[in-house]
Amino acid sequence: MTVQEGFIEVTGGKVWYQLHNSDKPNTPVVLLHGGPGSSHWSMQGLSDLAEDRPVIFYDQLGCGKSDRPQDKSLWKIDRFVEELHQIKEALGLDEFHILGHSWGTTLAAAYYLTYPEGVKSIIFSSPCLSAPMWAKDQAENRNQLPREVQKTLKECEANGTTDSEAYKQATEVFNKHFVCRLEDEEKPAYLKEGSQNKNEEVYNIMWGPSEFHVTGNLRNIDFTSKLNTINIPTLYTCGRYDEATPKSTNYYSELTPNSTFHVFEKSAHMPYIEDPAEYRRVIREFLGE
Structure with missing residues (x-):
C-alpha cells in the first residue's frame, strides 16, 4: 500500500489531498470532513479502509494543510461543491463512493x-441535511443540560458574548454529552492536535458560534424535499447520543429510496473515534456490497 499526497488547484487557492492506494482494484472512497472549517485530522484513522479500496482525504480550502485565503466570499456551499468536482477531475475519478461526516x-x-455522474454510493455519517431541523434538535438537546449551563448559553447568545470563556466552558458541557463522550485520556493523540488545523472564521461565517447556535449562511439549507431523488445505495449512520439525532437521521433515511440506517449504540457524534472497530465494520460491509 502506497500513500501519495500533494496539492490541487481549486477556486480560491490550493487544497491538500492524500491518496492511500490499495492492493485491491475496488472503487475509491472520498472522505468529506466536518466543520465547516475543520480538517481531515480527526478522520485519519479511516485510512484503514484502504485495505479494501483506495481512500482519498482532503482538507477543504481554508483549513488543515490547504491554503487559507482571506476572501470571505469563498465561504459558500456552492464553491465547496465546485472544489470537490475540481478534485474529482484532477484525480481522474470516473467512479467513487462518498463518505461525508457532519457538515461533510x-x-x-x-x-x-x-454532479451525480460517477457517484456510486453515499454514506451520510451523523448527517446535517436540514439546518432548521438541526437547530430544533439542538434546542431539545440543550434542555437536557444542567440548568446553570443552559442559563449561561442563553445569556451569552442574548448579550453577543459567544466568544467569552463562560460560553466556551458551557459549550464543552454540550460537547461532552452530544459530540464525543470519551474522557480526555481515551481520545487518540491526533484528535487533541487537530484543533490547530481548524479555521474558526469559516465556521462562524457558514455555521455560527457553536454547534447549536446556527446563524451563518447555511442556516436555511434543507435537502429533505430532494432526498427522494437520491437513487444510489445510501447508508445513514449516527450515534445513540449524537447531536445528529437518531430520530432525524432515520427520518432522512425514510425519505431516501435505496437507503439503510444504522445507530452506533456507544457513541455520540464521532463514532469513528468513540467506537472505531464497529464503525469500520459497518462502513466496510456497506461499501463491500
Whole structure:
C-alpha cells in the first residue's frame, strides 16, 4: 500500500489531498470532513479502509494543510461543491463512493444533486441535511443540560458574548454529552492536535458560534424535499447520543429510496473515534456490497 499526497488547484487557492492506494482494484472512497472549517485530522484513522479500496482525504480550502485565503466570499456551499468536482477531475475519478461526516454530509448531498455522474454510493455519517431541523434538535438537546449551563448559553447568545470563556466552558458541557463522550485520556493523540488545523472564521461565517447556535449562511439549507431523488445505495449512520439525532437521521433515511440506517449504540457524534472497530465494520460491509 502506497500513500501519495500533494496539492490541487481549486477556486480560491490550493487544497491538500492524500491518496492511500490499495492492493485491491475496488472503487475509491472520498472522505468529506466536518466543520465547516475543520480538517481531515480527526478522520485519519479511516485510512484503514484502504485495505479494501483506495481512500482519498482532503482538507477543504481554508483549513488543515490547504491554503487559507482571506476572501470571505469563498465561504459558500456552492464553491465547496465546485472544489470537490475540481478534485474529482484532477484525480481522474470516473467512479467513487462518498463518505461525508457532519457538515461533510451537507456537502455530499449538495454535490450529488449537482454532479451525480460517477457517484456510486453515499454514506451520510451523523448527517446535517436540514439546518432548521438541526437547530430544533439542538434546542431539545440543550434542555437536557444542567440548568446553570443552559442559563449561561442563553445569556451569552442574548448579550453577543459567544466568544467569552463562560460560553466556551458551557459549550464543552454540550460537547461532552452530544459530540464525543470519551474522557480526555481515551481520545487518540491526533484528535487533541487537530484543533490547530481548524479555521474558526469559516465556521462562524457558514455555521455560527457553536454547534447549536446556527446563524451563518447555511442556516436555511434543507435537502429533505430532494432526498427522494437520491437513487444510489445510501447508508445513514449516527450515534445513540449524537447531536445528529437518531430520530432525524432515520427520518432522512425514510425519505431516501435505496437507503439503510444504522445507530452506533456507544457513541455520540464521532463514532469513528468513540467506537472505531464497529464503525469500520459497518462502513466496510456497506461499501463491500
